Amino acid sequence: xxxxxxxxxxxxxxxxxxxxxxxxxxxxxxxxxxxxxxxxxxxxxxxxxxxxxxxxxxxxxxxxxxxxxxxxxxxxxxxxxxxxxxxxxxxxxxxxxxxxxxxxxxxxxxxxxxxxxxxxxxxxxxxxxxxxxxxxxxxxxxxxxxxxxxxxxxxxxxxxxxxxxxxxxxxxxxxxxxxxxxxxxxxxxxxxxxxxxxxxxxxxxxxxxxxxxxxxxxxxxxxxxxxxxxxxxxxxxxxxxxxxxxxxxxxxxxxxxxxxxxxxxxxxxxxxxxxxxxxxxxxxxxxxxxxxxxxxxxxxxxxxxxxxxxxx
Amino acid sequence: xxxxxxxxxxxxxxxxxxxxxxxxxxxxxxxxxxxxxxxxxxxxxxxxxxxxxxxxxxxxxxxxxxxxxxxxxxxxxxxxxxxxxxxxxxxxxxxxxxxxxxxxxxxxxxxxxxxxxxxxxxxxxxxxxxxxxxxxxxxxxxxxxxxxxxxxxxxxxxxxxxxxxxxxxxxxxxxxxxxxxxxxxxxxxxxxxxxxxxxxxxxxxxxxxxxxxxxxxxxxxxxxxxxxxxxxxxxxxxxxxxxxxxxxxxxxxxxxxxxxxxxxxxxxxxxxxxxxxxxxxxxxxxxxxxxxxxxxxxxxxxxxxxxxxxxxxxxxxxxxxxxxxxxxxxxxxxxxxxxxxxxxxxxxxxxxxxxxxxxxxxxxxxxxxxxxxxxxxxxxxxxxxxxxxxxxxxxxxxxxxxxxxxxxxxxx
Numbered sequence: 001x002x003x004x005x006x007x008x009x010x011x012x013x014x015x016x017x018x019x020x021x022x023x024x025x026x027x028x029x030x031x032x033x034x035x036x037x038x039x040x041x042x043x044x045x046x047x048x049x050x051x052x053x054x055x056x057x058x059x060x061x062x063x064x065x066x067x068x069x070x071x072x073x074x075x076x077x078x079x080x081x082x083x084x085x086x087x088x089x090x091x092x093x094x095x096x097x098x099x100x101x102x103x104x105x106x107x108x109x110x111x112x113x114x115x116x117x118x119x120x121x122x123x124x125x126x127x128x129x130x131x132x133x134x135x136x137x138x139x140x141x142x143x144x145x146x147x148x149x150x151x152x153x154x155x156x157x158x159x160x161x162x163x164x165x166x167x168x169x170x171x172x173x174x175x176x177x178x179x180x181x182x183x184x185x186x187x188x189x190x191x192x193x194x195x196x197x198x199x200x201x202x203x204x205x206x207x208x209x210x211x212x213x214x215x216x217x218x219x220x221x222x223x224x225x226x227x228x229x230x231x232x233x234x235x236x237x238x239x240x241x242x243x244x245x246x247x248x249x250x251x252x253x254x255x256x257x258x259x260x261x262x263x264x265x266x267x268x269x270x271x272x273x274x275x276x277x278x279x280x281x282x283x284x285x286x287x288x289x290x291x292x293x294x295x296x297x298x299x300x301x302x303x304x305x306x307x308x309x310x311x312x
Numbered sequence: 313x314x315x316x317x318x319x320x321x322x323x324x325x326x327x328x329x330x331x332x333x334x335x336x337x338x339x340x341x342x343x344x345x346x347x348x349x350x351x352x353x354x355x356x357x358x359x360x361x362x363x364x365x366x367x368x369x370x371x372x373x374x375x376x377x378x379x380x381x382x383x384x385x386x387x388x389x390x391x392x393x394x395x396x397x398x399x400x401x402x403x404x405x406x407x408x409x410x411x412x413x414x415x416x417x418x419x420x421x422x423x424x425x426x427x428x429x430x431x432x433x434x435x436x437x438x439x440x441x442x443x444x445x446x447x448x449x450x451x452x453x454x455x456x457x458x459x460x461x462x463x464x465x466x467x468x469x470x471x472x473x474x475x476x477x478x479x480x481x482x483x484x485x486x487x488x489x490x491x492x493x494x495x496x497x498x499x500x501x502x503x504x505x506x507x508x509x510x511x512x513x514x515x516x517x518x519x520x521x522x523x524x525x526x527x528x529x530x531x532x533x534x535x536x537x538x539x540x541x542x543x544x545x546x547x548x549x550x551x552x553x554x555x556x557x558x559x560x561x562x563x564x565x566x567x568x569x570x571x572x573x574x575x576x577x578x579x580x581x582x583x584x585x586x587x588x589x590x591x592x593x594x595x596x597x598x599x600x601x602x603x604x605x606x607x608x609x610x611x612x613x614x615x616x617x618x619x620x621x622x623x624x625x626x627x628x629x630x631x632x633x634x635x636x637x638x639x640x641x642x643x644x645x646x647x648x649x650x651x652x653x654x655x656x657x658x659x660x661x662x663x664x665x666x667x668x669x670x671x672x673x674x675x676x677x678x679x680x681x682x683x684x685x686x687x688x689x690x691x692x693x694x695x696x697x698x699x700x701x702x703x704x705x706x707x708x709x710x711x712x713x714x715x716x717x718x719x720x721x722x723x724x
């Protein structure tokens with residue numbers, strides 16, 4: 001029981017962080033049709049910016065300023081990079097973001113070095129929030145959840161309750177019509193790209209000190225956010241939310257299961273040959289690969305994802 | 313008819329030639345991760361080697377008047393990259409290489425060195441291993457061209473299991489490790505040795521996680537907690553250890569940790585007060601082992617490189633032994649150096665290091681210590697500015713640490 005509750009809490013915390021990352025990605029994809037390979041790089045930039053700001057004026061200003069800075073960088077990238085690449089089609093865009101990820105990583109190497117930086121949790125948030133079955137739950141995890149949920153609510157309100165949200169939604173499906181009505185669609189695209197990257201930046205600000213701020217952090221989450229976007233359904237914010245929590249829980253719970261593949265097959269009545277290396281693998285050992293298996297299964301059985309609106 | 317340009321080029325060439333011979337050096341290639349998840353470990357090691365070469369060799373006359381120098385080659389922790397970096401080092405004229413991080417990389421390097429030496433008997437290369445602890449490197453896979461300066465996992469687990477044998481508070485043990493040769497071996501020897509010495513200890517769980525990829529160990533800690541373990545055995549190193557202990561601290565896990573590497577590279581900072589009387593390590597040295605020279609060396613090092621803490625005494629031992637072997641052999645030819653290193657006995661600050669001839673495994677005193685509050689007396693120095701340092705619980709003499717080897721060495 002204790003294990004289930006604690007794992008659930010861990011899974012939800014991790015899932016919410018993943019959602020912050022993937023929400024920006026899925027927003028950008030649904031609006032602009034761009035699969036932004038550099039999305040996780042903006043997550044990394046958020047962490048490094050926040051670290052830099054925290055060494056000057058502390059954590060709290062960084063929480064606000066770092067995502068804005070990342071968003072500004074994102075907007076500039078869209079305005080002067082992607083918009084040009086767009087003229088040459090989707091492949092050019094894809095390659096552009098792919099290259100951008102490498103550029104960002106090298107810039108981080110040059111500016112902050114190859115070694116992890118000492119970006120720490122502020123002392124106010126270092127401690128125990130509550131104790132459940134004598135396992136303590138850190139304040140910082142609660143804080144992460146709060147920020148993620150707050151962001152989800154704000155994003156939902158922005159998209160459905162405000163004028164700009166209406167225009168964004170309209171531009172999603174009928175960009176020509178929106179343009180004909182006198183709205184500056186390219187500027188909306190720039191804002192969405194900036195906003196999406198700012199969300200990734202925010203995830204970096206709170207994820208960087210919860211885990212490790214290092215040049216490899218973008219690559220570490222880069223592939224998993226794509227899994228979420230595919231599983232949730234390309235372009236679906238609700239889908240990304242469900243998929244994030246699902247992947248977060250899959251990862252935490254699979255670590256806890258010590259049963260082997262042989263046991264799993266035995267459950268459905270198939271006996272695997274004893275002594276095979278693969279058959280002896282436990283679910284724990286397979287934990288890192290499970291989200292990808294899940295993605296493959298989704299692509300086979302439900303290509304549009306859990307809540308995706310379209311087939312491709 | 314000579315052009316001014318030609319004259320200048322000739323002058324430059326002659327300056328380079330003269331300059332080259334005047335600062336002839338003994339160069340050792342340091343092949344270890346200088347980027348990626350273990351960059352901090354690799355960087356700290358390289359600083360240690362450079363400092364040791366400067367203070368312990370170059371300021372004391374060098375090697376036959378030449379300076380000893382270490383150059384970093386980034387293998388990113390990968391076995392494939394290790395071979396490329398070895399090639400690069402050989403192309404640049406290096407005849408000595410050292411590597412420590414990751415038995416996978418060490419296996420790759422020992423194979424590559426053996427192959428190279430078989431094909432190029434006139435340009436042999438020698439491999440000094442300062443930290444890769446896979447026992448096979450000095451048993452089944454032992455090589456004349458490989459010397460290990462750290463105790464291997466079998467020796468370490470022998471010492472730790474002897475200690476556990478006497479500690480009756482241990483009832484349920486959980487083994488967690490990185491999913492590669494080293495983690496597998498720690499698990500294997502822990503189970504084997506405890507089965508022989510303490511049948512009553514129950515192994516309540518055994519987990520291997522991907523190396524360098526897990527950033528949040530909370531799920532693993534939840535599992536350890538659910539298993540009811542009172543003790544955890546881990547061979548983790550670098551961030552894999554710091555993050556594991558940090559997650560244990562966050563979740564309030566009250567189990568004791570037996571480790572190889574909790575003494576440095578950021579782990580003490582990750583533990584802080586939560587590690588008090590909870591974390592135990594086995595090392596060849598720690599800051600509160602009374603020593604003549606190392607204490608000052610370590611304090612100077614910490615002052616010179618803020619944020620990096622002196623950690624590897626075996627790096628100092630290795631540098632001194634290699635320098636002495638070269639001076640004794642009056643040669644920097646790898647084969648002559650290897651022959652001089654074999655069977656060498658070197659008095660060091662903690663006693664004596666003996667390089668056993670039969671398998672090229674160094675034998676040295678080992679210490680088991682526990683993380684305790686610094687009190688200025690037995691725990692004179694704290695670790696990484698935490699206010700907590702290491703207190704010796706047991707000392708294993710050089711003789712007691714020796715185990716038989718199955719090595720059948722091919723000698724050139």
